[in-house]
Amino acid sequence: MLEINDLLFRYPAQAAGSKGWRFNLNVQEGECVALSGPSGCGKSTLLNLIAGFLTPSGGAIRWQGQSLSALPPWRRPVTTVFQEQNLFDHLTVAENMGLGLHPGLRLSQQQWSRIDTMLDAVSLGDFGKRRADNLSGGQRQRVAVARALLRPQPILLLDEPMTGLDDDNRHTLQALLLRARDQGKTLVLVSHDVRDREVLANREVTDFYHPW
Template structure:
């Protein structure tokens, strides 16, 4: 039996502030794809279209073989981790994770156990009753990751989730993401980042986005090395003007 791609963007067109964008992309099941590119290239817009927050003007979004074009965000088989973690300030860490299981927080004993185990998996055992304001930025992002993984969706989108963290903590969070992904089995990850080094050692492939188009998609080290593509080399600071 042929395995369906985890994600296909087929002729997706969208205009942002008069700038036309077109996305064509195929992502394999279980792939970790890092999306890099200059500011304004369309990285966040791309994720918003996949998640259903923005409707494309043309084209189709297919997830695991099912056409998701026009399907509301809440009904798409994916989770989204934002840069600002998107936690509810009035809720505890346990409750914020529990939202990933039940939006109304009506959790059974087994579901409460799942939420507690998710917090334990991200290194926050004992933090169940803490609210976001009582936690550091890294701890809040751990809660956001726990909530995403407890949802058990096959596709995970991350929009610069560790951008506000220092280099050492960012590497720690990426390692945590890698470990959570292994525990989850086959999970496909699309991660937008401004830091190409975040992809090294973690992402299987890198997609470089520029002016609303994918310039190149390929293995991480190959793409982040001297690629011969001027836009990529200029972004990475390896381009030598002739």
């Protein structure tokens, strides 16, 4: 289980005395929970706290009973799909995918084959040798989601994962994410599109945040 207990956060740039957030959330292993609420309620902030890119001022983050709070991002059992995709434009699509498996791209032939298979699954089978700066926004998004699905980490954080996709590619990624969930991956989803929440989420949560 992923447990978020009384997690406190306020951005340093906020004026003195302004409110921050207190987060509480439990997600079962193999469950997808969609975070719902108005803009500015802290949905993306909570994902960044779980991933370790932001540091809370109090509270706890636990996975399977073990605290994650002291772990740097690269040691957490977490993969994040960002709205900005975070691709390296000077690398090929396959190399960007490979970075999710090894930061030095020291991959086995089997791992390169897995990358090819995943690219086929997102209808980008001929794009492996293409530089990332030659991709459209929707293609970049598919690469980002495909890279995340290749990683073995049990928690997958999804921040607007279907941005820029047409219906066919949206359905393709939804099917891949559902399969990952059914195979035991734990998903936390932020999406303004009700279609993604209805298809992917076991439940929607609106009371995960409180003013602080």
